[in-house]
Amino acid sequence: MAAVAQRNGMENEISENLYKVRVPPKSTNPVNEEGLSECFRVARTSMYVSIAPCHIANPINGIKEQHLDPLVMKYFAKARGVVLGYSNIVINSGESETNEENQIVAPVSDLSPFAFMWITVDLLLWTPQIGDTLKGFIYMLTATHLGLLVHDTFNAHIRFRYIPQDWEFVPNQADEFTDSNTEPLESGRSNFRSYGHWVDHNGLKVEGKIPFTIRSIHTSGKMISLEGTLVSPERELDAQPVHENNEKSESAPYSAAVASGSHIKFDSEPVAETPEPAKSQEDGMPGYVNTSDSSDSE
Template sequence: MSKEEATSAFRVIYASFNLAIPPSLLHDPMTALLEIWDSLLIRRYIPQLSGVLIAHDEHMFLRSSAAIDGDGAFATVPAAIKALVWAPHVGQRLEGKLTLSTSSHVSLLVHGTFNASISSMHLPTSESLALAESNSTSFERPNRGAQVWSFVEGYGLDGVDEHARGDAEAEHDQQQQQEEEEEEEEEEGRKSTGYWAKEDGGRLGGENGRIVFTVIG
């Protein structure tokens, strides 16, 4: 996680490739090109593009004729496209919406589409910082100024112990809200078991549940 602003992982790439045109589409090679990219490659990770294909445009053939080699039924022709890909890299800062909190990890949704996960080992706790200091051979304390997090089990999703409330109306409103959120989580097959909080009580993700984090792999 980081206090710095998130950056965009979207990239525009111009790619060339050899297109295999099936016999049924020899009369319409552009349809063959569009069908392959729309039905087989869209929203998939493509190693040649080093990212997930989001959209494509500016399709063109690099040669005016196709070739059929040997006894093959497919004609091949070099082609090119302009592709929009989502390609985050190690060290890049992204922003995600918190969707799940457990003692082992938190799950995020980036751009409402891509899943990300932050392991609890990357959320510094008082125990992990103490261990790092005891193992350090430097005179300077490691992780100086690092925020210390702890996982709070069994509390309401707004970070307040519902049994500690004396206001019956507020308790009812919170319970209703929690039931609605639990129903949404159960539909997705996921359920938070608590939340991560700082020593001062601040909750991971803040009021809007958004987290800026650093890609490490």
């Protein structure tokens, strides 16, 4: 009874862990009437920046050139999003030093010619989160994944395992290969490549913009890439290949034959077994054979 109770407890724990994996974290982004996530927002942030001596006369331009312009269209980890623009730059008098005339001053040390000060700025951010639902334009179709463009700017992809099982990929023939260099799209989008097309469970061709759910977010080198899914979280595990432990694998006979070094016999191939000749006992011990003519002459 104790063993049964322990096994049931382990099964319940495993099912709870699987349920936790299936349920994605809830996004904090608002959702519009179409059910799509609104990932654009404005965030006001403070920064401690340096000003080069050449920008002392106009520090705002120096702040833009040195610190804010390089952030545009890059992933900013502190804001957890891509900076699309900025506005309302203010030198923060509350945290910066002031002189007797209540003017903001930037301290300069003998170790560096740069001056330092606090600023506040409004950043326009695109902050996608795991669990958000977005729409992406299909720009690449292959049997292994879909390539998408979100807002005609950001890359996303959907791997084969996160495409519904009742969808089918129909490959192009050799003379049907589509390339934007030879056949530009009517919408003006370039770099569209198609190795075939997907059809859904109704037999309709999948094209244009499709909604998907963000499954993971990859950030590398201040760039962002999304990995999406078209399968609901509770069905993701059902879409994976299943391997039954109690059934013998089809490759088991092949593996056993290879391991034993014997010939593999197929159903349609007659195999004649040829017995190996018995080894002579004389061949069991090494010896020398005298083939010289000197022994005969003696």
